[in-house]
Amino acid sequence: MNVSTYSIKDLEQLSGIKAHTLRIWEQRYNLLSPKRTDTNIRFYDDDDLKLILNVALLNDNGYKISKIAKMDLPEIRAEVVKLSERTLTHDDQIHALTICMIEMDEERFDKVLSTNILKIGFEQTMLNIIYPFMSKIGVLWQTGAINPAQEHFMSNLVRQKLIVAIDGQIYKGGGKKFLLFLPEGELHEISLLFAAYLIKLKGHKVFYLGQSTPRADLELIYKMHQPDYLMTVITTSPGAEQVQEYINDLCSKYKESEIILSGYQILGQDLSFPSNVKVMNYIRNIKEYLEELDPVVQEK
Structure with a gap:
């Protein structure tokens, strides 16, 4: 299987939403559609992960799950983009970067980094956003929850920012x-x-x-x-x-x-x-x- 697959525990670690809550959302709102292996083990794919990351970000910022469940995917994404542009909480920015990495969205990833550098400076962006993000991703990469291509994508973009910052000194x-x-x-x-x-x-x-x-x-x-x-x-x-x-x-x-x-x-x-x-x-x-x-x- 070429696509990434995730257990509900992987979704919990990436999104911060407890597995028990994810199951309730799945049953009550049909929010997720788990697949099953030939041996009947439940798993989730990249689309499920992208969705739950976006849902978690909105939910953390006061959007009720009942309202989110009624939104289609473009509406959810639009709300997330607006939210990540105006919020200054470090956890939200880390969440936004995680979504960008999973979607391999270079423009969005770059915009999130650049916006934070402008608002809080390069050093604070590295210490309070990039390092916690990389620590989170490093654990998931080692356990196979994300693939090497996603990890390389993220590392290369951060590396580019660092080289520019170094050249400026x-x-x-x-x-x-x-x-x-x-x-x-x-x-x-x-x-x-x-x-x-x-x-x-x-x-x-x-x-x-x-x-x-x-x-x-x-x-x-x-x-x-x-x-x-x-x-x-x-x-x-x-x-x-x-x-x-x-x-x-x-x-x-x-x-x-x-x-x-x-x-x-x-x-x-x-x-x-x-x-x-x-x-x-x-x-x-x-x-x-x-x-x-x-x-x-x-x-x-």
């Missing part, structure tokens, strides 16, 4: 030197890009190597620029069995620098960290970390 000299990279095989760079943005925003120098950096390239750039800090985020690569060796190698090879580590393979794991390692529990903590450094005195 002009280095004026002074500050510390940060070398940012991902290990070989590691492709999840949203957190590292956001760290690059915050570091540049504070006036420091960033050397950004990005995804899947070969060890030889990292060593070459390090020798050229002698950074004060190395930073990486390890989500999937190296894996659990190799990550300790990788950390030890980094710390031994680059002992003159402080090494900032974060990511799924680092946090909460049974690892030993040498003295020149700083573990960042959440990537947003980089902001507090930067505040502790000496203020940047820009070169004249």
Whole structure:
């Protein structure tokens, strides 16, 4: 089956509506039409998910379910668009982004992001909307509730916004030197890009190597620029069995620098960290970390 399929538990996790409530809506208002597998197991498709996400958003904002049930799909969508344009609650915006991702609606996704950036700024949009949204989607992607194409679609659009924001920060000299990279095989760079943005925003120098950096390239750039800090985020690569060796190698090879580590393979794991390692529990903590450094005195 090429289309995505969802259990009622998946719908609950994505929409925030309890499974019990969804069943009541299904029975009382014929709101959903579950399908059944050959073994008689109920499941829902993309159209069901899109509908319930829209219904949940309207219901959360005071629309009675009895009224929503009488609306056709274009009317429901029109109301959601109007609502997401005027509301400022973070949960509503996260909900709107989820709908855009499921529908692969690039224009709408971009508009929601751009509107929030204009209203609350880029940094707050990342911290209060994008990160909670990505956390929610990450869990569902790992459980197979959303497909890789939807996850890549969303990540690429967020990545584009981050690159534009980073380019808007002009280095004026002074500050510390940060070398940012991902290990070989590691492709999840949203957190590292956001760290690059915050570091540049504070006036420091960033050397950004990005995804899947070969060890030889990292060593070459390090020798050229002698950074004060190395930073990486390890989500999937190296894996659990190799990550300790990788950390030890980094710390031994680059002992003159402080090494900032974060990511799924680092946090909460049974690892030993040498003295020149700083573990960042959440990537947003980089902001507090930067505040502790000496203020940047820009070169004249």
